[in-house]
Amino acid sequence: MESLHVYHYSLKQQALTLFNLFPDLIMLGGRDGIDIMMPEPADPQSLQEYRQIGDLVECPGLHKLRLYWAPRYQEPSSGIPFMFTMAVNRAPTFLRRSEFLQIGGINQKYAPFQFDDDEAGIRAWLAGYKVGFYSCPFVRGFDVGGMSLFNREKTKEQSLINAKQLYADYSEYIANGYLQNLVDTANSLLTSQK
Numbered sequence: 001m002e003s004l005h006v007y008h009y010s011l012k013q014q015a016l017t018l019f020n021l022f023p024d025l026i027m028l029g030g031r032d033g034i035d036i037m038m039p040e041p042a043d044p045q046s047l048q049e050y051r052q053i054g055d056l057v058e059c060p061g062l063h064k065l066r067l068y069w070a071p072r073y074q075e076p077s078s079g080i081p082f083m084f085t086m087a088v089n090r091a092p093t094f095l096r097r098s099e100f101l102q103i104g105g106i107n108q109k110y111a112p113f114q115f116d117d118d119e120a121g122i123r124a125w126l127a128g129y130k131v132g133f134y135s136c137p138f139v140r141g142f143d144v145g146g147m148s149l150f151n152r153e154k155t156k157e158q159s160l161i162n163a164k165q166l167y168a169d170y171s172e173y174i175a176n177g178y179l180q181n182l183v184d185t186a187n188s189l190l191t192s193q194k
Helices: 002-021 097-102 116-126 146-150 152-175 178-187
Strands: 025-029 033-037 051-053 056-059 063-068 082-084 093-095 130-134
Touching: 002 025, 002 130, 025 097, 025 116, 033 116, 033 152, 033 178, 063 152, 082 178, 116 130, 116 152, 116 178, 152 178
Parallel strands: 025 130
Antiparallel strands: 025 093, 033 063, 051 056, 056 063, 082 130
C-alpha cells in the first residue's frame, strides 16, 4: 500500500511542479489532451456517428478533434512528460481555482454534461491562460456507473446539442487557426519525446 501512496504523491508532485513552472497554466489534465478542429462537411442524410482514424476523431458536419492519449513532449527542466493542448478531459483535472472562477468556471450553457470541459479549455486560452496535459496513467473502461450506465442515450443527444453550441461560440477562433497557433507556440518551448 505504501508504494501506491508514493505513486499518487509523485503524480501530485508532478502536477504541482508543472503549475509552478508555468504560472499561466490554469488547467492540467491527466486522462487525454484534445485539439479541436473544424469538422468536415457531412451529407445531411447520413447518420451523425463518431469515427476514429488514428488520433483524429470526427462526427462529420458536427465535431472533429485530435486526441492525445500520451503527451508528445516533455517539460525540459523537470523531464515530466507534458504538452499543451486546447482542452483536456476533466477526469482527472487539476485547476487553479481562483483563476478558473475568474474566467467563469464551468459554463452552465453546456449543462448537464458534454463539452463543458472543452469549452472551458478554449475560454482559458482566449483569456491568456494555458491548458496542459501530463502523463497520469488513468485507468479506462470502468463503464459500470455514472453517465455510462444511466445516460448512454442522453449522452449522444447532449453531444449533438453541445457540439453545435461549441462551434457556434468558437468556430471563428478554431477555423482561422488562432487557438491552434497559441497551443503550437506554447509547445515550441518544450522538448520533443521522439
